[in-house]
């Protein structure tokens with residue numbers, strides 16, 4: 001394993017800033033994680049789940065047409081979106097749920113925003129036979145019904161959180177509260193590479209399978225990497241994709257953040273690109289946050305629900321500060337254009353989050369030498385975004401579809417009847 005924190009810190013960022021009631025829980029998790037991550041039986045079981053349940057390894061696909069069209073470096077796509085449940089999040093969920101089981105826990109709780117991490121955790125719990133409760137802001141429960149429905153199908157209880165802005169950060173707070181009260185039986189499966197130690201090390205470690213596979217796939221096929229590009233929300237897919245390459249300075253690392261509709265505060269979710277973010281301590285860790293002078297959360301905005309969290313992995317914040325990772329903002333319309341581009345030219349429907357990385361790669365590729373490769377991490381597939389992309393690309397047809405769907409349900413017609 002590589003690049004573990006120093007007592008939970010990455011330079012000045014990270015840490016374990018938890019209230020006394022959570023101290024025992026995080027300490028127990030810390031010692032268990034560092035124990036099991038070296039345990040042969042644990043790793044062997046994890047490997048079987050990665051292969052048979054997640055569907056690893058995921059392909060590294062040569063984007064041939066894209067490469068020809070751009071005329072620069074060879075463009076490759078790491079197809080994490082082909083993983084079970086449609087994104088990289090399952091890598092972390094299955095790792096943590098298996099660990100919790102080894103620790104003797106009976107119950108898993110998780111926070112979710114758009115519902116992607118909730119779906120992954122729910123699926124992992126169904127597979128490993130664990131009770132699962134997911135906290136989701138009431139606002140998100142209403143607007144993310146397809147994922148709520150999936151979680152319930154997996155047998156998970158979704159609890160709407162009615163405090164604060166009733167979105168992701170409130171769901172995190174509620175999960176922490178539950179964990180503090182129930183840690184003897186319960187593990188809190190946090191969804192990104194952030195939060196108090198040991199979550200950053202743990203989530204990055206479970207996600208590092210992405211980068212390890214890329215390393216091996218490139219070695220087998222003599223692919224000479226120039227640069228890696230990932231989208232950055234909390235930072236879990238980027239951390240796992242980059243981690244095996246952190247120390248190889250010949251490989252450039254690029255993080256694409258949500259540029260939203262523009263550079264003004266409140267119109268994007270840029271913690272590293274731009275100058276709006278501040279150092280702060282929130283939700284158990286020190287990092288860069290979109291907060292105001294009083295430490296209150298700023299509004300964030302992005303077309304992709306997975307990229308609009310106000311904090312970022314403390315390790316990525318540190319690596320951004322030292323210049324190891326270069327961050328840039330990709331706007332909503334650039335991400336949408338990248339979704340179209342890769343669907344038409346490669347037959348690959350990217351998640352809107354991943355499309356931020358893809359859009360950045362489209363700009364970068366022409367300046368990369370022809371004999372070298374630029375690899376995009378396609379963190380997820382775009383099926384989940386049909387409610388967002390369809391109204392953009394074909395508004396009238398989509399409205400018509402929704403109207404008739406409602407009519408069909410109101411009239412109690414079965415799915416085979418014609419309206």
Ligand SMILES: *Cc1c(COP(=O)(O)O)cnc(C)c1O
Pocket residue numbers: 087088089116117191192193231232233234235236237238306307351353354379380381
């Ligand atoms: C959640 C999500 C992200 C953002 O989360 P990270 O922790 O930054 O990886 C990116 N892509 C997809 C498909 C997601 O579901």
